[in-house]
Amino acid sequence: MLAPLPLPRVLLVEDDLALQRFVEMALEEMATIECCISVDEAIERLERQPYELVLSDLMLPGRHGSELAQWLHQRPPAAAPTRLVIFSAGLAPDVRQRLQALGVSHFLAKPCSLTDLQDCLAGLGVPADAAPALQRPAAGPGADGDAEAIERHFAGDATLYRAFRAACVAQFPADIAAGDRACSRHDVQALHHLTHSLKSVLLTLGHEALSTQARELERLTADARQWANVLPLWRSLARSLGELR
Structure with missing residues (x-):
């Protein structure tokens, strides 16, 4: 052989x-x-x-x-x-x-x-x-809300989607802490980089509204003069990330 x-x-x-x-x-x-x-x-x-x-x-x-x-x-x-x-x-x-x-x-x-x-x-x-x-999406709580993301980004592989979502949820506390540090230090570049990544992760998971928030933060952090508008939007996004399970 x-x-x-x-x-x-x-x-x-x-x-x-x-x-x-x-x-x-x-x-x-x-x-x-x-x-x-x-x-x-x-x-x-x-x-x-x-x-x-x-x-x-x-x-x-x-x-x-x-x-x-x-x-x-x-x-x-x-x-x-x-x-x-x-x-x-x-x-x-x-x-x-x-x-x-x-x-x-x-x-x-x-x-x-x-x-x-x-x-x-x-x-x-x-x-x-x-x-x-590939595994087709299984019926059950939350399946309807996840179905579009599973089909679009995971070729219908619900198992892969669930595993990726679990990895993201485990990573979000570190992302929140990194964003909070960037805000406390007025580190516009670090927050810009973080929100650039988060917009893609959130869209992959199917959270389009949260991805839009991250995209807006990325846009605002490209201009240091917008810092006053950045803080409340980051706090809102961080709170939503912390609630994802």
């Missing part, structure tokens, strides 16, 4: 722990996933070992994700080829064009679906039967 082919190695560059977990759960049967949170850490890992795919956010601590694309583009021809996919909440046409010129092969808009994530592995030698079987 032939030994099974090794799963492709994927490096995920994403500082939001909930989104890290979503990608890990979505691809864990199809690839070997390793995670890091910055461009510098990603480059360090890529210099040590090859990865068939790098899946990277753009808004990261320290250096912008486009610098990782530039680094990969400038590697010597002898280096093992690595497919780069950008995983971002929004891309202006000029940014997308610059990234394509650097060899970015694919773009995923946050929040992305399970199917979109799995499609990134096409051509990387993933066994045909590696994709997890």
Whole structure:
């Protein structure tokens, strides 16, 4: 009997722990996933070992994700080829064009679906039967409210949705504490970064109203003059996050 082919190695560059977990759960049967949170850490890992795919956010601590694309583009021809996919909440046409010129092969808009994530592995030698079987939403309390998110982002896999939701709920207290610290320190940049991540997580979970609040906070924190409007909106969002179960 032939030994099974090794799963492709994927490096995920994403500082939001909930989104890290979503990608890990979505691809864990199809690839070997390793995670890091910055461009510098990603480059360090890529210099040590090859990865068939790098899946990277753009808004990261320290250096912008486009610098990782530039680094990969400038590697010597002898280096093992690595497919780069950008995983971002929004891309202006000029940014997308610059990234394509650097060899970015694919773009995923946050929040992305399970199917979109799995499609990134096409051509990387993933066994045909590696994709997890999908579970249809089970009837019961809350199923109707969750159904649209399960269908849109999780390809009908209710089990994956529940697991991701549990991971997010476990992470929200840390997010609330981080937001409170940013407010007490008047750290506009930290709160901007946090709300940028939360808007995608909340939309993936199907909480569109809360995602809209996070998006508005992201917009307000881009302008330090709006700080007086930021505080009450953050308190409202933090209170809602704390009530999610």
